[in-house]
Amino acid sequence: MELTSERLKHAILGEAAVKLRHTPYSILDDETFVVMEESEAMYVPDLGVGCGLISHVEDPELVKKSGRMFGFWGTDSTRNSDRVFIMEHFYKNAKVIEFENLAEFRAPTSKPRIHTMPYNWGGTGHLVLNDCIYFNRFNTSNIVQYSTIEKKIVNEVEIRDAAFGNMAPYQWAGSTDFDLAFDECGLWLIYATLQNSLDIVISKLNLETLEIETTHRTNWRKQWSGNAFMACGVLYVLKKYDEKYTSLNYIYNTHTDTYKYVDIPFTNAFEWNTMVDYNPRDKQLYCWDKGHQLVYNLSMEASDAL
Known part of the structure; x- marks a missing residue:
């Protein structure tokens, strides 16, 4: 029609x-759509940190099996710190668990620190940056920044026109309407709007205020996506979250506002991968797959090689 x-x-x-x-x-x-030369369309600047396009994702390494089927885990992406943060489930929870380091997290017994957020969060697309926890306030279009040092909210911003309340989640739903990401280019928010036909929208957020600085509108439906992440200013979409052997099948380059269909093999070891985050400190993916915390090593190549 x-x-x-x-x-x-x-x-x-x-x-x-x-x-x-x-x-x-x-x-x-x-x-x-205007078709560009592939090398121009997929150009990614080095940024002085060896940036490029992901060409290969290694098989996952199991860090630990803990917690519920769904959740978030990661380290502070901007601090030279070994602290590990856990946020279990995708709703009805406000307790963030902090471990001193990976060894303490892996230990069968430990005494972690607990941070209680003022609100429940929605989804699993959280972040820890500069001693702050960033999350989507459950069943709203608000992004919250909570300081673990000051023990209070330091920013809360409504993302206008954003779909929320499981209107535009990833394939598995779980209130994943918003996915925060941090890479070599800064802080990003992956979400969708009715104005963009519920296709993925990528907005770069100001680290200090959470205000939107730039926005990129893709042509890929968010509900088609198993998950997504940002690396070197490029969006990567996971084809399936619940199939063991799947792929990264769509990329969108914010440097050139162009997209490409790709086929980069990806393994969901436990076939229920509900969180995928890239950490620019170690250039690894952090995943939560059916209650298992995993890391993936990546290979990057010059941006005209893919």
Whole structure:
């Protein structure tokens, strides 16, 4: 069906998003894309830290099996610190568990530190940066920054027009409408809007204020995605979260505002991978797969090699 009215299209999208929830649907726009030379389209600057495009993802290394089926784990991406943070489940939880280092996290018994957030979080797309915990406040379009030093919220910003409340999650739902990411280029938010037909939107956030600085609108439906992450200013989409042998199948380059379909093999060792984060400190992926905490080593090549 062709919708000649932009207003009608958004009205239908809005009603469908509320009524259908997790039922797949789509309205395709007839748009003409400018085809660029591949080397130009996929150019990624080195940024002085060996940036490029991911060419290979190694098999995962098991760090530990702990916690619930769903969750977040990671380290502070901006501090030279070994502290490990755990945020179990995707809702009805506000307790962040902090371990002094990886050895303490792996130990059968330990005495971790507990941080209690003022609100429950939604999803598993959290971050820890500069001694602060960043998360989406459950069932809202608000991004919260909580200082573990000051023990209080230092920023809370509403992301206007963003879909929330499981309107635009990843494939497995779980209130994953928002996914925070940090890479060599800064702080990002991966989400979706009705204005972009519930396709993925990538916004770069100011580290101090959480205000949106730049926005990139992709042509890839967020609910088609098993998960996603940012590395060197490039969005990578995981095809499936619940198949052992899958792939990274779509990339979007924010440096050139161009996209490409790829096939980079990826293994979900326990076939229920509900969190994928890139850490620029060690250039590894951190994943939470069916209650198992994993890391993946990556290979990057010059940006015209993929």
